Amino acid sequence: MVNLWNLIILDPMLNGLVALASSLPEEIGVGLAIIILTVIVRLALLPLTLRQLSSTKSLQSMQPKIEELQKKYGRNKQKLQQEMVKVYKEAGVNPAGCVWPMLVQFPIWIALYQSVIRTLATAPENLLDLAQHLYSWEIVNSAIPLNSYFLGLDLGQQGSASGLGGLFLAVLVGGTMWVQQKMTTAPSADPKQQAQSSMMLLMMPLMFGMFTLMFPCGLALYWLISNAIGVITQYFIGGGWGYLVPSSTTQPYGKVR
């Protein structure tokens, strides 16, 4: 299973990343290759992302109805479930519709993550491991070991050991993730739900900010670019800044069916 994963997904992506880095100027090769590969992967997955966004929009637009049902049948879970299924069916919405496009994207994200982390081999063990994944292409071999510096940051080093640059990267990763989430998180009339979603809105950016300090900066660069693409996609597909700017949140995703 592991061999199949390496053969079909990881190795092509990893070698693609190295070959890309090899064909770019050495001083910025790895960083730029991570950015370009992230953009390519995100663009390739755009149809799935759009599908996911569309499903999320439909679900959000039905939130007032669902809250009404929750108030009405809150104590009778079975009845609530039946009514919710009925409402979803009438509206032609599949509640799981926003999950499967995300699940399909996961292996690609994981492969991209693994490619970035393996390519930036910092210790001898990592370089030995990388040797098992590289093709015998000249363009790949001539690039090894990659120059891991990009804009003054050692992409192979943990953010916490990268001084101010690492901290700045952590803030950027956390910040872009917060913006992306805020754009799509609809405010709820229920104070409990509102408190929960507010907490979630903070949790993920904080967590990834911490990850940035603990993982190699190259990975943080991938998260940053990925978040930035997410924000841009939301902006153009969702029609503006969504719930990020309160005044524009009257109908951020168009009319309710």
Added chain:
Amino acid sequence: MKKKTLIALGIFCLVALSAGGCMGGQSKPQGFSGVVSNDGILYLGSTDGKIMAINPSARVQDLPFPSSSSGEWPFTFTLPSRGTLCGSSSVPVVMYGAPAATNDMICVGIYNGKVLMLNPLIRSQNLPFPQVKDGEWTYPRTDDAIESIVGSPVVASDTVYVCSSDSRIYSLDMTYGDEKWRSAPLDGKLWTTPLVDGATIYVATFDGHIYALSASDGSLLPWNFETEVGFVSAPVLYEGTILAGSFDRSLYAVKVGHDKPLWEFPGGNWFWAAPVVEDNIVYAGCLDGKLYAINGKTGTELWEFDAGSSIISSPAMAGDLLVVTCESGNVYLVDAQTGDGRRVNNPDDPQNAERSSIDASVKGHICVQDGTAYICAQNNYLYAVDIAQAKIDWKFSLKTE
């Protein structure tokens, strides 16, 4: 509700922290320093960060470790953490290069960026380190460190030479640890062991050069050899020819003073380990799992032996045999003339041909002494292989309290 959410947030952060760990996403460096011997005592770096002296006789007799009367000791050297998140904790050392043993002293270069000179006699007394009056020192002397050291230090003419990831070679006084000189940066990390030949030092670099430097002041000498691809293995000198493995999956033989290689031998992957030369035959282990015997003059293949998995450590000569280890943990005794190999069976399951000789991968330097090969495996055990019998005599756990 707020309390519950805060608890959830706390758990979430804890999970995130434990998932990431303080070392980040890449596997934590473990090291694979291997074994050397001096006056019958084995010196090695364990995978849990200790530098150890082990007397094989004491291990055969199964004496309690450390048997200080037999010259045994474990030594733990810790450094303050340099991360901003991990606080002021100390980190254990990680070693890749084998220790250098000379003049009753042991010199080690550690991945954490320090060179340590140890006096075995003092270490067996467990006195605080370093005992300067007894010839012990650290370089740098302060809590500072240079960039990571991966190759072994080399001791020659009362001087210690060591390469660092900051792409410099350092020359240190063997008695006091004072810096004699440091070379100008040579481009790319220097993960190699320097090759000292009289007044000249040769290094093979990640940026594809073999440089010659003056041993007296570290200045670059006029000759250097350049390829488009970096060198991965430590250089070896044999009758005026330097041998080094490259990232282009070839082993290069370069006559000193020449611009073109004498020959190039293609492998199926990198030649990570430094080759061994005997009677004009080059024995080179490759990450493609094969040991190649190559004519030293022409570069033509004489035979190859398939070990089945990556050969990371250099083969060790033991008379007419070569001791070969590989990542799967198998140990082979290969006839140097014919390439016929015999596998050493696992002592816990000798009839099982599927089970590796050692239940862990082997990456470090092999030491052959008095008909026994000593192998330090990644499971933190030291194995003694009786070469004549082709069997593992004993194993010893390096995990001490």
